[in-house]
Amino acid sequence: MLKISIIAGARPNFMKIAPIIHAIQNSGNYIKFRLIHTGQHYDKKMSGSFFEQLEIPEPDVNLEAGGGSQAEQTANIMVRFEKELHENPTDLVLVVGDVTSTMACAVVAQKLHTKVAHVEAGIRSGDWSMPEEINRLVTDSITNYFFTTSEIANNNLRSSGIEEERIFYVGNTMIDTLLKQRPRFQQPEIWKKLNLKDKEYLVMTLHRPANVDQEEKLKELMDEIIAHSGNLPLVFPVHPRTAKILQGLGVSHPRLHMVEPLGYLEFNYLVERAKAVVTDSGGITEETTVMGVPCMTLRDNTERPETMTFGTNELLGTNPKAIKPAMEKLFAGEWKQGKKIPLWDGKTAKRIVKYLLEISNNKEF
Structure with a gap:
């Protein structure tokens, strides 16, 4: 034993x-x-x-x-x-x-x-x-x-x-869990509340200090995302601390919906149906790759390069000016499709x- x-x-x-x-x-x-x-x-x-x-x-x-x-x-x-x-x-x-x-x-x-x-x-x-x-x-x-x-x-x-x-x-193993739980994804309450439709909204997550602790940088990032995301709703499950910073910076917009952090099944329900995800998370880049969802990563490096070489992830860096060309590529239908990662x-x-x-x-x- x-x-x-x-x-x-x-x-x-x-x-x-x-x-x-x-x-x-x-x-x-x-x-x-x-x-x-x-x-x-x-x-x-x-x-x-x-x-x-x-x-x-x-x-x-x-x-x-x-x-x-x-x-x-x-x-x-x-x-x-x-x-x-x-x-x-x-x-x-x-x-x-x-x-x-x-x-x-x-x-x-x-x-x-x-x-x-x-x-x-x-x-x-x-x-x-x-x-x-x-x-x-x-x-x-x-x-x-x-x-x-x-x-x-x-x-x-x-x-x-x-x-x-x-x-x-x-x-x-994270993908083992994703594939097992995928049939059980749960529609969150905000789906109906915001009248969301498949591939007609963006999901955002930001939590890394390099992005959220520098207030001017955070405001510029948010302004660029809002300005170049067409007329799509932006669903942002946000940590209360980050929400407070954003409110203090006066970041708000009718299309920006800051919501409480969601459970695993609810969050991935949103990700699976999103037009794209904007994130600075590593794990989310893995999940978007497997689900075939375009992913924009606001980091200067990644520990998961296979999500870029095989998957749907693009590393934009942390310069807010990189958001506009990435969004243009997305809305032009030119985002890469991605393919399966071995094992x-x-x-x-x-x-x-x-x-x-x-x-x-x-x-x-």
């Missing part, structure tokens, strides 16, 4: 681990898992119904290590996870993504001589100003088994000296569990 501790620290992590849990549950009684929520992010939408929607059990423990600065949060996670591992020893700690919990739990595991597997290993943006990039680099420097989403990630690992036999090219097929988690069992059978633990 292989014992695994699965780490999640934020809402997107649970989207990534849900299919892994399903694959474990369907693989026979060969793997026993313990689900650990570090509590890195408090999210009021993560109630019991959230876990029911994903069809996974509620975490075995919540370390409640959120809040404070980056350093304080890292320290809290490490102290509490160390205690958890002493009380519940395991064969393998499985971490996903690139949040602080990913890095902190990997460090603790290795210092307690426990093997680490990293799902979404090898992803790089090259931007060390992003906390996530530091988390990726540190985690991959002490990982034993690397589960990757793309050949680009594989090459990043090879170039850093990782042996081929420790790299497992499996695909993207983003909904079977990634099955491949991960298959490899874990093979590793276990080779008695590497």
Whole structure:
């Protein structure tokens, strides 16, 4: 029996681990898992119904290590996870993504001589100003088994000296969740309230400090998006903090609809039917690629270049003047179609569990 501790620290992590849990549950009684929520992010939408929607059990423990600065949060996670591992020893700690919990739990595991597997290993943006990039680099420097989403990630690992036999090219678990949940997308209340129609509105999300913390830049971005989005409604699920900044800047327009953050099923219902998405998120670029929705990313770099080479995503940068030509291209019907990304097929988690069992059978633990 292989014992695994699965780490999640934020809402997107649970989207990534849900299919892994399903694959474990369907693989026979060969793997026993313990689900650990570090509590890195408090999210009021993560109630019991959230876990029911994903069809996974509620975490075995919540370390409640959120809040404070980056350093304080890292320290809290490490102290509490160390205690958890002493009380519940395991064969393998499985971490996903690139949040602080990913890095902190990997460090603790290795210092307690426990093997680490990293799902979404090898992803790089090259931007060390992003906390996530530091988390990726540190985690991959002490990982034993690397589960990757793309050949680009594989090459990043090879170039850093990782042996081929420790790299497992499996695909993207976030897409497993998307494909499973797609038939269950739910129409949000604002659909009827705003009288939205398929392909006749845009969806926006902005949250990165480079975009929302510089007030003049944020105002210029918003002004350009409003000015060049034709007569289409702009649906902007916005964090209350960002909404307050926008209101203070006097950003408003009859076509701009700032709404409360939406649940996963409701948000992706909107994305799937949008004419395009304007975002600075990494994960959304993956989802738009799979659903064939044009995506404009307001960032200078991306850790998911396959969404551009294969997918529907274009990196516009952070210069507001890049928005007008991108919108003109969209409205002229000249946006690229995109094609399928290899192994983003909904079977990634099955491949991960298959490899874990093979590793276990080779008695590497």
